[in-house]
Amino acid sequence: MKKSIIYRTVYSRVARLSLAVLLIAAFFVACKKKVQPKESSAKVVKAPTSKAYYTCSMHPQVHEDHPGNCPVCGMNLIKVEVSQMSMSMGGNRVLLTKTQMQLGGIKTDTVKEQNTGEEKSLTGTVTTNENKTDQLSARIAGRIQRLFVRTTGETIRIGQPIYTVYSEDLLEAEKEYLLAKEQAKKLNNPDVDYQQLIAGAENKLLLWGLTRVQIRELAKTGEASAMVTMLSTIGGTVADVMVHEGDYVSEGMPILKTQALNSLWVEAQLYASETGSYRDHDPVNVSFPDLGGQSIKGTIDFINPELSGFSKVDLIRVTIPNPQGLIRPGMQAYVSAGGGEKRSLAVPASAVIYGGKGDLVWVKNADGSFSARIIKTGPGNSSYVSVLSGLTAGEVVVTGGAYLLNSEASFGNSDGQMNMSGMDSKMDSRMKMDPRMKM
Template structure:
């Protein structure tokens, strides 16, 4: 009997350590689950595509990485009141109102090709004298441009003198008069003026040198030859640009272009000459978008009689827009625009900000119509929206409107 009691006690003592070990093991596992530390991730403020699991520097720009919430799906940002004040984040309760005014378009002054003159050599020869040797020089109509030496021209002059002498021997002969007229026309086609032809008849001496004059006034934009160079018939000599009338080109989004018509009158203000607004008639709307952008262009022309404006100056074009009533409007800066869409930031509670995808309608310099995405009474961020946008990308490492749909 005592033997059986001894065996039972021994078996019990052998079992206790294993139970104790199992209990400790399960306790350690449970502690591991409760006290598990969430892995921190880091990104570059300038290159959000760089994501690492440890602190370091960006391999692209060398900036220190900052922590962010890689796997957070929460759309809201939490910004306390102190940080809101430092970032100048202010809000506005959106409501219905009237929207009117004009839409401002960014534009620029460009050269009107119709005011340009392309001058080429009318006959083969050598540039004996080049009177204009630099671009940017102003040229008046009738001003000498270059002197050409041409044996071919001397031959044509000799033919003309012989034709005149032949006509004198056969006074009144119709064929002889036609020969003289044809020889004279050749000289004119090769650049000889009426006064030069009369001088040739007077002196009876051929001259292989001919001076070519500017057909129009302008500014030398391109010079294609040098003095002493040989040119062939049709070779380009120079290009003159006239600035008496300039084109105004302005960038337009496709949804705005549909409301613009050819022949429409718009106001143009040149940067630096705000006190001298001009009226322009839209003469052309580009049928395709510019390469690499989502913009098209409108174009018109304005007079520049004193040539006070140069191509390349910035110009603002103001498109008149019809008035609208009972529409939801926001300040233009409240809407964040990027390649994936437009969104605003709505304040929920005391310190929570949430992105909201929106669609816009009519717009002027200060206000924009919100056609979809918001309702009357929403509290919307009007200053600091782009700061919230940047903060979200830094903390979450993704665009705030990913996965959003218009409500």
Template sequence: METPQEHNAIHLTGRMKLLANIETDTARATWMGDQQAILGTVVIAENQTEEVSARVSGRLDKLFVRNSGEKILKGEALYALYSEELLIAENEYLNALELVQTAESTDQTMVQLLGRAKKRLQLWGLTENQIISLATTRRVDPKVTFYSPASGFITNLKVREGEYVAEGTPLMGIANLSNVWVEAQVYSNELDYLKAGVPVEIEFEGYPGQMFKGIPAFRSPALEKNSQVYLMRYKVLNPAGTLRPGMMAYVSLSGAKVKTLTVPKSALLFSEDTAVWVETSTDQFEMRLVKTGIENKDRVQVLKGLKEGEVVVTSGAYLLNSKNIIDKGATHTMLGM
């Protein structure tokens, strides 16, 4: 009389295995921890943003950036400002420079006057090259171009051309995306997965299969207002600038790990029962019922039905199942059905 294993055993020739694209892996002991995936979002790291404010009062004559998200390099033009105050300061500097250069004898008062006039221009945002150009050409211009103090991406652009701005008015931000934050909300029943200071793996929607390391940067001490979640923030290195604000992220939180027998998740066949195809000998396969436990992104724990070292089918299992239906009949395609 046939045993259940013999009834679900089939034979494939080498050519049939090749056509069916049969691939295998070995049931083996690996470290496995219960995992929980939570959704997160890439946001700009607040400590990586430099605010740009108007250094002097005037009218915004030209904006060299048009939209938030534009890339800017340190030293590139940001905006041009028409300012009567700057015009007066430029004239004061030229007058002091003329006084020093034409005086028969230069006293300390003249030098200090020139130094104060130059310092005022520097405080209002003129670069050394702009001041040198002013001294060389002797031409004042009420419209002065201001340059980016850092490299990054424009954020929160608040002004438009033609607006009048007072000294200190916020104009925009420049975000350095060399590292970013991933913010995620964690429910109270998921707190057991959080370990102080322990990095996590993060996968981003735009880069499937590529794992990034997230370093814990902040955990809210209490529930968020009017909700049942805690805010978590992870720092992720982003040297190439590929991660951009708003991207969706999947944060993997792991529980305590144990060494246990596992197989690839692709080996499992699901019906009323869970089964795998086992290669019992060369070109010989049998279906085996298994009981599974915890799982991670790639592998699943096997509690019953397999032994360490047995070879399981990871690709082509459904074709084996179809051949079994044809060879044995649909009524006994899986044990226990």
């Protein structure tokens, strides 16, 4: 009996000890386990990084990472904020912001058939159209007391006051007119035609520069004056003022000269050996480098029959319209005359960038981005270059600001595949042939 009690006591203690050991082991195992965070099904989207660079409004190919002056023209650089995601869309696709489009002067044109025949280009100068000039002259002798138009470039209109003149002769003519009017009222001599006297005196005042309104005012007041304001009988832009206040003028002496800027001449010189290539009324294209290469169609309306001086060069003249007044006398112009009609699929010459790996153009995509594309070009002229492969009719190519797109591609891609370092002697030779392609 006593032995049984001892066995039960020992067994109970062993059981309790085993349970304690198991609890301690379980505790240590639980402590060693790490809580693993539950993986989220949402993906972290990296916010588009923004970067800024500094560029020149006149030379958008300049990209600097700090403010300063343009290394080309010295103007202050302006800051442009660019979103990295919006600027580069992968590969050679570039999407410009509105600010970049404005700064770069991006222009586009549609690929289509054009005349790529041989052209001859002449350098000319814009001059005034002498057929549209006019001159205001003094109608009567006297001294200029006041001059209302003093500088060139002013625009005057018909009926505008030009100058005030002091003239004794005009004073006597006014008195003669007033006397004829008074005699017609008071005298009743049937042998005298008073109306004829009045008409003669009035015509005299008209010939000496007074207007009918001024003559009616003279009849109304009945007061003659040696000081009379002369009104303009012509309109246009003042090209020259030939008198000053206090000058004495005689009848017929020029006061000022005007020109009409809505029609201008472009005059170009050529050697005597080249005159056989041009004829009156030949169609030509006139472009202006100061206006971004803007082109106007015209015809040759004059070829000088004489060679000028010892230089032995001839002169041709083209009349061009200028309704908006953008073209100004003194501007440089290029006159291109076609040597033959040859139509083919073509792009404007300004759209092609010539490089060592091929000729490149920038094509506008449907989403508004731009992509560079290598094309094969054929013969052309200063206006258009024929396309043998790489483009189809109807596609839109960049004709202005293509170098900005190259700069943006270089700026957004570290490999620099689209930089301008690949330009070779082909580009230099084309720039020599066509000075309009110079930047």
